[in-house]
Amino acid sequence: MAYEAWSADTAANIIRSHEGREGALLPILHDIQEAFGYVPEPAEPMIAEALSLSRAEVHGVVTFYHDFRREPAGRHVLKVCRAEACQAAGGDVLAARCEKHLGVAFGETSLDGRVTLEPVYCLGLCSVSPAAMLDGRIVGRLDEKKIDKLMAETA
Amino acid sequence: MAGLRIYVPGDAAAVACGADGIAKAIPPLAAKRKVAVEIVRNGSRGMHWLEPMLEVVTDKGRIAYGPVEMDDLESVFDAMIAGGAAHKLRVGVPEEHPFLKKQTRLTFARCGIVDPHSLDEYLAHDGYKGLMKALADPAGIVAAVTESGLRGRGGAGFPTGIKWKTVADAQADRKYIVCNADEGDSGTFADRMIMEGDPFVLIEGMTIAGIAVGATRGYVYIRSEYPHAIAVMNDAIRTAKNAGYLGRSVAGSAFAFDIEVRVGAGAYVCGEETALLESLEGRRGQVRAKPPLPAHKGLFGKPTVINNVLSLASVPVIMDRGAAYYKNFGVGRSRGTMPIQLAGNLKYGGLFETAFGITLGELVDDIGGGTFTGRPVKAVQVGGPLGAYFPRALFDTPFDYEAFAGRDGLIGHAGVVVFDDTADMAKQARFAMEFCAVESCGKCTPCRIGSTRGVETIDRIVEGVEPEKNLAVLTDLCNTMKFGSLCALGGFTPYPVMSALTHFPEDFVPAPQKQAAE
The missing domain is CATH 1.20.1440.230 (NADH-ubiquinone oxidoreductase 51kDa subunit, iron-sulphur binding domain)
Structure with a gap:
């Protein structure tokens, strides 16, 4: 996924597009992240000013939610479900396989910036578990072959 | 429209098993055979072990095939052209499959059957009948919902009618309807399925709630892990607005109601109603102390009905068929039906809607068919990450709020996750x-x-x-x-x-x- 480099103008436009909206902070942060791939720190004071919040309040929200990144992710993001229904279907073994093959722990990005491995607590695919999501594409009924194929796609 | 009508579910569970690729591969196959096809991306029927389950319309009704993988598609397609002919993957008429035949589908009546993007199909399948009855007697809505015995399907099991009455009685310049679609419990996917398979029923339910309590604005807070549900809901809301079912005058009445989708950001705790309200307001998803109840001081401090997707999606059928009809299903203080979600290490996983009272053992052994690993069932977690693990000795527990509570468990949002004997x-x-x-x-x-x-x-x-x-x-x-x-x-x-x-x-x-x- 190609993201734009940080631009205060783009950020200002995004913020302006939510003017007058009730509870606009999360929608703004989602849009900022969609544009840049993460929530760049310089965006925080801009959002704070527009919404009459303190910078600390905005920062507090950015850091509270798992979705918001404070730095760019790898070129690919592999989210592996670690919740109970996937555990019951052998998900733990596959999760460990991902860490081993990609050489990163959950929550980390590979040194070459190729892939970020993240845990996700439920994709709602519990009846076709184990499940994962690669760059927004969902895959269920995972086995070693399928997860290896997903990992190969990040190469 | 001429030619073959083929259903390929757009439900995320089917998509995760390759449904998108199948849907794309059909037109070239059809062109090669010079057959006209119309592909409908329906919701899922809930027989997830058969996904992607394709259906073709024939003169004998809809005939299903599944699970269809790419390698089998060509031969399945030929069987479909031949009028739903024999094939090793032929399921037959879906409604006659024992898994569906044993169910009582009230909330999920249309899911998997209709095109979720078509308001016309929704209307043709009893859609908006509940709203029309609600508009004919707006003052009677709260009483009907109370009388139906409907309790919060998110997990807490609080009587929906009582919640609505509190908000209806509250005096305020603004009130809100908030739909909790932050379905974070592992083992649950019923909210997702409804939003992806029958989004208008949720819109209708929220609209009825708005009319009942005097709210003009609704929010659906959907978790970010559900991109498919978000897309379908947004599409359906747009369609409902264009058709006059949302907006300044709902279906030509004096009532105004509008809905907006808001997307969560990966915090499980936002499924808790007060944390969800905080999140909607643009804050950290921190739980509020109660009282005040959201019904008195909810979103932006205004009286707010906050209900789970399934609670709201059950309202249209209650209004349409009557409170007594709904109430007649179930046992004890658990009235109506519950869309139960069978998941984890289970041979036949999926969605099973049935009246309260079915036992856990029936669900796991008879309906679910035991584990797919073939090993003995060791434990079953009911109700998500906060639900108890039940051993086989408790399999006689009936699916009922009080019965589960009596055995130190909970039914929660009705997710059933099965573990085999390798579980620690x-x-x-x-x-x-x-x-x-x-x-x-x-x-x-x-x-x-x-x-x-x-x-x-x-x-x-x-x-x-x-x-x-x-x-x-x-x-x-x-x-x-x-x-x-x-x-x-x-x-x-x-x-x-x-x-x-x-x-x-x-x-x-x-x-x-x-x-x-x-």
Whole structure:
């Protein structure tokens, strides 16, 4: 996924597009992240000013939610479900396989910036578990072959 | 429209099993054979082990095939052209499949049958009949919902009608309807399926709620892990607006109502209603102390109805068929039907809507067919990460709010996750504490600190460090969390932990001792 480099103008436009909206902070942060791939720190004071919040309040929200990144992710993001229904279907073994093959722990990005491995607590695919999501594409009924194929796609 | 009408589910469970690729591959096959096809991306019927389950319209009705993988598509397509002919993957008429035949589908009546993008199909399948009856007697809505016995399907089981009455009676310049679609419990996907398979029923339910309590604005808070549901809901809301079912004058009436989708950001605790409201307002998803109840002071301090997707999606059928019709299903104080979600290590996983009262054993053994690994069932977690683990000895428990509570469990959002005998229940108990520690909003001490201490204590027990003393600590800790936490995250985490400990004590014995005992 190609993201734009940080631009205060783009950020200002995004913020302006939510003017007058009730509870606009999360929608703004989602849009900022969609544009840049993460929530760049310089965006925080801009959002704070527009919404009459303190910078600390905005920062507090950015850091509270798992979705918001404070730095760019790898070129690919592999989210592996670690919740109970996937555990019951052998998900733990596959999760460990991902860490081993990609050489990163959950929550980390590979040194070459190729892939970020993240845990996700439920994709709602519990009846076709184990499940994962690669760059927004969902895959269920995972086995070693399928997860290896997903990992190969990040190469 | 001429030619073959083929259904390829757009439900995320089907998509995760390759449905998008199948849908794309059909037109070239059809062109090669010079056959005209119309592809409908329906919701899922809920027989997920058969996904992607394709259906073709024939003069004998719809004929299903599944699970269709790419390698089988060409031969399945030929069988479809031949009028639903024989094939090793032929399922037959879906409604006649025992899994569907045994169900009572009220909330899910249309899911998998209609095109979720078509308002016309919704209307042709009894859609908006409930709204019309509600508009004919707006003052009677709250009484009808109360009379139906509908209780909150999100997990708390609070009577929906009473909640609505409180908001209806509140005086305010603005009121809100908030739909909790932050379905974070592992093992649950019914909200997702409804939003992806029959989005208009949720819109209708929210609209009726708005008319009932005097709210003009609704929000659907959907978790970000559900991109497909978000897309379908947004599309359906646009369609409903264009058709005049949302907006300044709902279906030509004097009532105004509008809905907007808001997307969560990966915080499990936002499924708790007050944390969700905080999140909607643009803050950290921290739980609010109650009182005040959201019904008095909810979103932006205004009286707010906050209900789960399934609660709201059950309202149209209650209004259409009458409270008594709905109430006649079920047992005790659990009235109506429950869309139960069968998941984990199960041969026949999927969605099974039935009247309350079916036993856990029937669900796991008869309907679910036991484990797909073929090994014996060891434990079943009902109600998500905060639900208790039940052993086979409790399989006679009927699916009923009070019956589960009576056995130190909960039905929650009705997710059933099955584990085989390779499961280590001490590990599962540790995971419950770990999950609570990761997802705690941090507001109250029992949850924030207790969960971390819980992980440490379970580790010590398993390592064999003063096990008796540490078991006492764990029990005491669970007690503190249960009674001292602000919300269900800290308050219910003891359920999986204590049930694992109570029903599977052997798993908490340190490894060397296990060997010595054998």
